[in-house]
Amino acid sequence: MNAPQPADSDDCSQPAVELRLAVAFTGGVSLAVWMGGMAREMNLLVAASRSRRERVADTSAQGGKVRELYADLLTLLNVDVGIDVISGTSAGGINAVILGLANVQGFDLDGLRELWFKEGALGTLLRDPSDKNPASLLYGDNVLLKGLREGLDALASRWPKNSAPEKDPTRVFITTTLLTGKASTFTDEYGTLISDTDHHGLFSFTSAQLTAKNVAALALAARCSASFPLAFEPGFIPIGTDGGNSHPNMADFAGIKSAQFAADGGLLANRPLGPALQAVFDRPANREVRRVLAFVVPTVSSGAQPSSPPTLADAPDLAGALAADVGAVLAQTISGDLTSIAAHNQRVRARSDARQQLALLGTQMQLLVPTKPRLGELFYRRYRECRAASIARAASDDVMTRMTTGQGAPDDRQVGLGTDADEALKAANAEAENVLASELPEVGRYDQMNAAGREALDEGRATVLALLTRTYQLLPSAEGKRALGRLRARVSDAMPQRAAPTREDAASDTVPGLDTLRTEAASAAAGLLGADMATTRQPWQDLATVVIDLRGLLPQRDASAPAPDSTPVSAGEYVWDVIDYLAGSPGDSADLVAARLFDLHVARYALQPDEVLADQALELVQMSSDTRTNLDPRKLAQEKLTGMALHHFGAFYKASWRANDWMWGRIDGAGWLVHLLLDPRRLRQLASESDDPTSFGKNLRLNLEQIAGGVAPPGIWERAKPAKAAEMEFLTDTTVTLPKSLPLTAMWVAAGIQRLIAGEELMHVVDQIARDKDDGADEDAAGDFVSAYHGAVGNAGGVVPETKVDEVLRACQIPAEKITSETDSRQFAQTVTRAAAVATKMVDLGNTTPVSLRPVLTTARTVTSLAYRVSTVGPAARRPFFAGLFLIALGVLASTSTIHVLDVAGLLAVLVGVLLVAVSNANRITLALAIVTTALGVALATAAYMPLLRDHLFPWLQNDVVPNLARHPAQWAMVVTFVLLPPIWTVVLIIETMIKKSRVRKTAAAGRAR
Incomplete structure (x- = not known):
């Protein structure tokens, strides 16, 4: 059923x-x-589409079966699927890079599973406590960046590289947040330049750049986009210099000077909608195209809202206010993005x-006015x-951005102040008016039409494509x-090639005169105005010939004739209304049609001088984990995903948690993709085209049952309730309203793939x-x-049979496990x-930490490092440590006794306990010394509570220094911590610095002697 076949054959069959x-x-x-699981399913779907025409990369046995079912569905619907634009932000940027590279190079993403299992482990990502001056909790460059680079290399090496990647249409956009930012400017009403800094960063990769040689750059882009504050240190973007395999020169990809x-691309909630559109x-086309934007977001459910409005008495405390502030800044809201897309489509x-x-x-005007004036004449001046x-604003802003506000110019004025921006705007406006024709271009004057620039030509193209x-x-006929399709290809061929993106010029050190x-x-x-217009042909004329040939394909307009079945009346009206204007008479020349097409742009732009980046509407489909499946009753991300826990860090904790989330990513992805393919408009079109x-309808039902693995439930072909139409009833009953989507049918069909x-x-x-169990995790809850899994497959393990999948999946309650x-x-x-x-260690800022706080921080660092050290050793190695802790606890208790023998014994017990704890960590000399030093500091600070030390120390203090300390032991502890220890600490640092300098001098002297 899915044998390779051409996408657009010349036989009687309909083109895909x-x-x-x-x-x-x-x-x-x-x-x-x-x-990542979602990306895996998209990779399989695209491979299934390609497999109908060419050989595709090998995959796992089970993955091959999934791919075959996708191919069967595509063949049934006569649809080809491709992914040509991929964008990502924050953690999504990692999957965007991987999917983009796989899309161009054609390799299979089955190995992505193991990449996430390995590189997503919290134990691997967490820094070692012995690291000096950690900038974050997790390793960014040393683990995440290295793992991404090696993982991409491994994935790409499994399939021969694409010898002509530039022929692939894929583009990848990755966002990040620039800490320094890019200078930007605008002017106020008095023409004064106002400087601003834009922190939105964007990495862009063309298909020619999505190759194995740029794996390091792709990995770095993903690493920078996923640099979540505190979790990962900021990523470094080299420009102009090559930092080696880990930090290559990013000038061709980053768009900064x-x-x-x-830092993390999600901080500014920035999605690269404009460049993607x-x-x-x-993108050229030679056949009918359906364009969809798949917005992949794990959950669409909002946070918990208060049951009643807060009152003044409900004001949050400091901790609550800080938590709410941080949450508001880092919230991954998508409402702004959805609003932008909806506004663009509008x-x-x-x-x-x-x-x-x-x-x-x-x-x-052509019919009623004898002189037959052109439409553009009414609007050209405006x-x-x-x-x-519009051109002047863009040009002057570009020039002023390259200047530094406040620097002195050769004529001793300050650049950017006063009328500088206004003068630049005037000069740019005058030049733009000079380039544009002073009057509406006459018929055949293509040089004047081309002078209007690429935006004007793009609108002409958009009109023809519409x-x-x-x-x-x-x-409806195949021919x-x-x-x-051939006319669409001619439209693409008519357009001049866009110039390749160039690096931004560095800001000049020379300040220009006025x-x-x-x-x-x-x-x-x-x-x-002249950008991207280099051509040896006349694109306006080529577009006009397409319109003329299109007019020849259409039958005569008959207002009384009903529209063909499934054809919106508005579609026919639009085509005839525009065609009648552009090429209403059979004898109209290409020059005349081109002039009318240009006039239509002139009139439309004069009335709507907007700046829409691309005249391309998109179907928006949000793909989340808040979705249903026939395999399992869980339908919310909170019920299915462990990554929802711990402020979205949960899946990093255990490998089984990541395996669960990967599985649900694939299950949810398959459901959404099938839902997308089963478009009721396409099904009605196929039905109307059939003899x-x-x-x-019978053949469709039979084939869908084979993919689904069983008969359909009520509500799909037959009514579940007499008053409610079945979902597929619109195929046979023209009185049934065409539904927007087929959720029940999609769930039924997708279940066969999901199993x-x-x-x-x-x-x-x-x-x-x-x-996880080998790593010391608690797996009793699983x-x-x-047991259910082994009951289904036996002790040897393996793939769960399709007949038992539902039962085992429902027994898989991994998301119900809690960190507590x-x-x-x-x-x-x-x-x-x-x-x-x-x-x-992160809190300890080194030399910038106030000296008075260093003893406290050193104590905390020693205690936490010791606790981690103990947790990593075996039971036998812990015995001296726990024995030492027991002696210290017993000794501290005894040392507070007023009985002199117990007092002395307690201090000895504390001393022996400290030595045992230090000895248990003897292989870490620094830690052992820190333990002893910390113990002495603690003993000195708590001396007021120990009779033996208090009786010998405080009588002297009472008579000679601070009598009040004898009556208030807590004050003594504060004096020791914040008054006595800081000077001692400073002296130790001075001695340490002198020793280091002495060693450096000796090393230098020895070097000179050699």
Whole structure:
């Protein structure tokens, strides 16, 4: 059923429709594991589409079965699927980079599972407490960056590299937050330059750059995007210099002028919608295309809201206020992004509506006015003003951004103040008006049309593509669709190639004079109008010939004739309204049609002088874990994902938790992709194109049952309730409203694929449970699941049979495990003590820490390091340590006794206990010395509570120093900690510095002697 076949053959069959996915991965820290499972399913779906025409990379046996089912569904629907734009932020940036590289190079992502299992382990990511001056809790460069680079290398090496990556359409965009930022400027109403700093960073990779040689750059981009504050240290972006395999020169990818550090891309909630949309718009096509933006976000549920409005008495305390502040800053909200996409689509629809109404106006002018004036004549003056002003603003801003506000110019004025920006704007505006034709270009004057720039030509292209897209719905025949595909290809061929992105020029050290400023602004304006317009052909004329040929494909317009079945009336109206204006008469020349197409742009722009980046509307589909499956009753991310715990760090804790989230990522991904493919508009189109709609429906049902692995439940083909239509009833009953989607049908069909996925992944979950147990985790809660698994497959293990998958999956209650149930496990003790030791070191700022606080911080650091050290050794090695702790506790208790013998014995017990604790850590000399020193400091601070020391020390203090200390022991402890120890600490530091300098001098002298 899925034998290789051409995408657009010349036989009588219908050409395949192309589904193009633009994928946006959001942030989520350890929820990146779930997103990795989503990326795996997208990789399998694209491979299934490609497998119908070419050989694809090998995958696992179970993965091959999943891919075959995807291929069967694609063949049934006659759809090809491709991913051409991928963006990601924060943890989502990692999966975006991996999916993008796999998409271009064609390798399989089955190995991504092990990459997340290994590199996502908290025990691997956590820093060692012995590290000096840790900048974060987790290793950024040493572990995350290294693991990504090696993992990408390993994945790419499993399949021969793509010899022509530049022919692939894939673009990848990764966001980050620039700590230094990029200078930006704008002017106020008096023309004064106002400087600002933009901290939004964006890495961009073309298909030609998504190759094995750029793995280091891809890994660094992902690492910088995922540099969550405190968790990972900021990532470094080299510009102009190559820092080796780990930090290559990023000038070609980062779009910044100088090297700087970067933090998590999700801090500013920035999604690269603009560049992604432009990449979508520039993509050529030769057949019918459906464009979808898949917005991958782990959960759509909002945080808990208070049951009643707060009152003044409910004001949060300091800790609560700080937690709420940090949460508000770091919240991964997507409402802004969804609003931006909806607003963009609305602007695109407004443009389309305006073109249709203006086309009607132009047609009426041609019919009713004897002189037949051109539509553009009414609007060109306004158009020229708006277009020149838009170009001038962009050009002057670019020039002023390259200047430094406040620096002195050669004429002793300050650059950027006064009228500098206004003068630059005037010069740029004058040059733009000079380049643009003073009057509406005459018919055939392509040089003047081209002078309007690439934005004008892009709108002409958008108008023609809108006509072609809507005409697909008017021509049901296979030959008609192939002819439209050839016209789409000609539209793409007509457009000049865009210039490759260039590096930003570094800011000049020379401050320009006012005359130079005007010249640069004027030059920038001319450059913007001429950008991406280098061509030996006449693109406006080529677009016009496409319109003329399209007119020849259409039947005569008959207002009384009903629209074809499943064709929206508005589609036919739009096509005829615009075609009647552009090429209403059979004898219209290409020059005349081109002039009318240009006029339509002039009129539309004069009325709507907006700056939409790309005239491309998108279907928005949000893919989250808050979704259902027929395999399991759980339907919320909170019920399925361990990554939702610990402020989204949960999945890093245990390998079995990551295996669970990866599994659900694949299950959820399969459900969403099937839901996307089963588009009711496509099904109705296929039914209307078939010779026998009844036979089509029977064949569709039979094939879907084979993919689903069983018959459909009620509500899909037959009504579950008499008053409610079945989901697929619209195929046979034209009175049923076409549904927007088919959720029940998608769940039923997807279950067949999801059972194959779960059968494979449950095996890996059990394997990781055994791994966690070896690492000291508490796995008692998973006992019932492990028993259910082995009951289904036997003690030898393996893939769960499809007939038993549902039962085993429901027994897999890994997400129900809580971190609080792990408190008695060795893994928990090691993780917590290690994190505490590293966090204590992070608080210690070294030489910048006030001297009065250093003894306290040293004590805390010693205690936490000691606790971690003890948690990592075996029971036998712990005996001296615990014996020492017992003697110290017993000795402290005895030393407070008023009985002299017990008092002395207690102090001896404390001394012996300290020595035992130090000896148990003798292989760490520094730690052992720190233990002894800390113990002496603590003994001195608590001396007022110990009769033996108090009786010998405080009589002298009472008579000679501070009598009050004898009556208040706590004050003595404060004096020791904050008054006596800091000077001693300072003396020790001075001696240590002198010793180091002496060693350096001796080493230098020895070097000179040699």
